Amino acid sequence: MQKIPMPTTLPYGAGVTSRTVSDHYFSAAPASADERRTINVPLAGRTRAVRVAPGVFSADRIDEGTSVLLQHAPAPPDTGTFLDLGCGWGPIALTLGLRSPAAAVWGVDVNERALGLARDNARSLGLPNVHAVSAQAVPADLRFDLIWSNPPIRVGKQVLHELLLTWLPRLAADGVAYLVVQRHLGSDSLQRWMTEQGYAATRFTSVKGFRILRVENPG
Ligand SMILES: C[S@@+](CC[C@H](N)C(=O)[O-])C[C@H]1O[C@@H](n2cnc3c(N)ncnc32)[C@H](O)[C@@H]1O
Numbered sequence: 476m477q478k479i480p481m482p483t484t485l486p487y488g489a490g491v492t493s494r495t496v497s498d499h500y501f502s503a504a505p506a507s508a509d510e511r512r513t514i515n516v517p518l519a520g521r522t523r524a525v526r527v528a529p530g531v532f533s534a535d536r537i538d539e540g541t542s543v544l545l546q547h548a549p550a551p552p553d554t555g556t557f558l559d560l561g562c563g564w565g566p567i568a569l570t571l572g573l574r575s576p577a578a579a580v581w582g583v584d585v586n587e588r589a590l591g592l593a594r595d596n597a598r599s600l601g602l603p604n605v606h607a608v609s610a611q612a613v614p615a616d617l618r619f620d621l622i623w624s625n626p627p628i629r630v631g632k633q634v635l636h637e638l639l640l641t642w643l644p645r646l647a648a649d650g651v652a653y654l655v656v657q658r659h660l661g662s663d664s665l666q667r668w669m670t671e672q673g674y675a676a677t678r679f680t681s682v683k684g685f686r687i688l689r690v691e692n693p694g
Contacts, residue, residue: 500563501627505530505588518566518600519573525564525596531589532563541566541625543685544655548623551575555620558583560642562607565593567623572597572605581617582607610641619645622652622690628660636668643674646692653679654688662686 499505507529515522516537527534533541544567551557554577559568562582571580582605584590593607622642626635646652656662658681666688669676679689 499629500530500532500589501585501630502530503585503587505586509588511592516566519570523569523600525566525569526592526599527564528588528592531586531592532561533566534564537566538625539683540655540657540685543682544623544625544653544687545570547680547682547687548653551578551621551623554578556617556647557581557621557623558619558642558645560622560624560638561585561627562593563589565589565596565605565607567625568593568605568607569596569600569602571621571623572602573600576602576604578604580605581613581619583610583613585610617645618647618650619652620647620650622646622650622654624652625655628656628665635665639669640672643669643672643690643692646690648692648694650692652688652690654690655685656688658684658686662688 509528511526511528513524514527514535515524532538551571551574553575557571557578557580559571559580559582562568562584565582568580568582571578582593590607590609597605597607628635643652656665666676666678669690673693675691675693677689679687
């Protein structure tokens with residue numbers, strides 16, 4: 476199968492849709508060898524060892540946008556049902572699980588390798604409250620008090636919109652989502668689109684070229 480190198484920057488709406496690209500981080504089953512390794516990263520105020528692998532988003536460090544979200548989103552509530560949409564190896568779900576041990580944290584991803592890593596990381600960090608699963612495995616009646624996400628902008632506008640229209644309606648009545656999006660990858664246009672869909676989408680903050688968008692259930 477032909478390998479096409481990933482572009483380094485790709486604006487919102489210009490996603491890679493070709494099925495010939497088989498080893499991008501949003502493949503269900505990345506083609507690269509599953510060579511797992513351990514890295515040390517800052518999570519919830521301490522350095523912790525986590526497992527990562529090629530074929531998974533930001534496999535050598537915590538992504539800069541993710542780090543902006545973790546440092547600048549408001550503290551999560553002590554309890555509730557939380558979602559990390561597109562969990563990768565788990566930095567957001569693990570942080571939520573560490574900061575709110577009484578909450579139930581769900582992490583979903585399309586990438587099975589990422590889910591396996593997130594599960595291993597939750598286990599090794601002693602977090603039985605973090606569940607990394609495929610979208611289909613999330614109980615259909617669950618509603619989320621909090622969604623934190625570094626969403627997969629590079630999948631393209633259409634897939635991203637479908638993803639958000641699948642999960643944002645599952646916010647609880649007073650639930651809130653915080654999404655981190657790079658300004659150059661279309662954060663403002665995504666904010667406008669969510670507003671057009673009836674969500675109260677505002678810019679919570681802007682840090683280092685990233686926006687954190689705050690999205691409320693329209694009720
Ligand atoms: C920008 S990465 C963020 C990963 C991780 N949360 C982090 O901060 O390192 C977006 C993630 O969304 C996942 N993703 C792509 N399409 C998806 C879909 N349809 N459903 C769920 N996750 C998806 C990708 O596999 C990727 O892990």
